[in-house]
Amino acid sequence: MTAVHLGMPAFPSFPEAAEAATTDAQLRRNLRNATHTIRDKRARAVAELSDWAGLRAAAAAIKNRTLRHLDHYLLQLEEAVTKAGGRVHWAIDAADANRIVAELVKATGETHVVKVKSMATQEIGLNEALAAEGITAYETDLAELIVQLGDDRPSHILVPAIHRNRSEIREIFVRAMGRWGRAAPDGLTDRPADLAEAARLHLREKFLSAKVAVSGANFMVAETGTLVVVESEGNGRMCLTLPETLISVVGIEKIVPTWQDLEVYLQLLPRSSTAERMNPYTSTWTGTAEGDGPREFHLVLLDNGRTGALADQVGRQALRCIRCSACLNVCPVYERAGGHAYGSAYPGPIGAILTPQLRGITSALDASLPYASSLCGACYEVCPVAIDIPEVLVHLRERVAETGKGHPAERTAMRAARWVLEDPARLARAQRLATRARRFRPRHLPGPAAAWTDTREVPRIPEESFRDWWRRTQGGGPRAGGGPAGKGGR
């Protein structure tokens, strides 16, 4: 099997890349400022909906149903898209997808394409692959434009240039816009509104002359063959409407079964992502429309490691991800390490579970990603499709340990932990043993764990385990037996 490409040069490992990032004070300030701004706003947007928990549970269930019957829904989608005038292509990996897109562009005779921000094309390294075929891809999302002009790499799912502040963006525009097209206006300031205006002027000529566009999609509706792109700036509308040919590259997990299902995701995604009740623009299209928009529509369905993740019954839930990036914005590790340290198009907590599953745990980098977390659980709390990221992280750590790539001490600890956790009685005994031995708690751990305690306190062991406390305080209560409330009260 060929290696799965995820569109980023590989660092030796997460800890090494993160160590470099944490010494970059500017980067840390930019990230802290941006992620803290969005955190509070997201919380307010979510609090507006009293049924958030119900929406979240439905979103997870709909995606679970889809994933369990993905072959069924893929075939249904293919039929609906084809019936509506689109053409469906299947790509097993990045090279396959890139070849298909390059051939489709060449068939139009064009050497330039405009692009809507898309994680899938980032993942497969489409721009580089097209460049090798003599085709220039212009990114049109503001943050992607900043990354492209700055010859940089994306560091956030939603805002790929989150590591850049306004004055750095101004510098990039002044320096590089002229090389790609219309130069930045004279006397450009670093006011965000002026920077947005500069991007508008720079890209307008490209939109008006573009013949081919490449996009991804946020959702594909199996029953109707409809694709959905959620965006803010209007660059998506430009790309989806003005060119003659539209090529959409979409991961096979982006399906939802029915048109009605969108009522769940169109409420969850904007509030989780940009903390808005609704994003400024959402476009939906079904095949081609007579006299309106592209005359040709191609859908490239991308596997690129997704079926590998699908085969893992614990890890499978990562494929529910709708790429909102809420988990990045609340993650203490992401905030300090930055997105580049994750060595993939998918940074942050979701990247730490998605990348090793898509790419496999063959490199040191990918084996280190499941450890890029303190398991604090904030990512799970904010996830709109309830992906239990800590659960998958621990599961992947076990898999890393099994391959022999983990730390020897951890391999031993993992085996011991699994032995204890597998059996509730064993766990209870272990906890009581630890409680009785509390006063022997060392200040420093022995052996290979000593380095860990050089800079940390060994956690205090509580007088009583949670399980014992629960049994003592709730055991005789009306809800004994763990059944739902009310069941035992009749």
Add this chain to the structure above:
Amino acid sequence: MMGSRELVLARVRAALADVPRDEAPEDFPVDRDYLDAHATGSPAEVADLLADNLADYRAVVHRCSAAELPGLLARLLAEHRSGDVAVPPALPGDWLADSEGVRVLTDDGSLTASRLDRVDSVVTACAVAVAETGTIVLDAKPDQGRRLLSLVPDHHICVVRPEQVVASVAQALRRLDPSRPLTWISGPSATSDIELDRVEGVHGPRTLEAVLLAD
């Protein structure tokens, strides 16, 4: 040799070996334990909410009766100093009756993006408006026109009739035809790409004026 289509499908099926063979997609439960709408007030209250939410995301909101509409549109175009205005093929006849001196370009399918880039304003109707999210949905019918019409000009005036207002996203989806190209608009073009702070005005119309007609 297996083609990519067969290979992907074979891998999907192999990955799902744990799913019982006789499980149909509908057998897997999906509880829809959420509200059909959050705003449950009278039509007037829902219309007020729409106005509030549109304004909250920097759309300029106007409210008038059907009889006042031509006068209001004339005033808005004059205030924007619009010399020419693009309209879809079937904009109701009297809407621009009072807009004297404004050149009206009716799109018969031949207006190019470059021409529209030099047009001052566009006036359209809409298909549905969602109060809870402050969203206007266009479905490209003849009173709204092709998608590029409401996209390329920098100033969009969109007229919402009272019966088009719904409370929620779920109610809007039920009214819409997925086979038509749809554009959901919530305020003017915006970006959060600089320091995750929202700025209005990038590629779409930088001024969105919504006219809510009263009963």
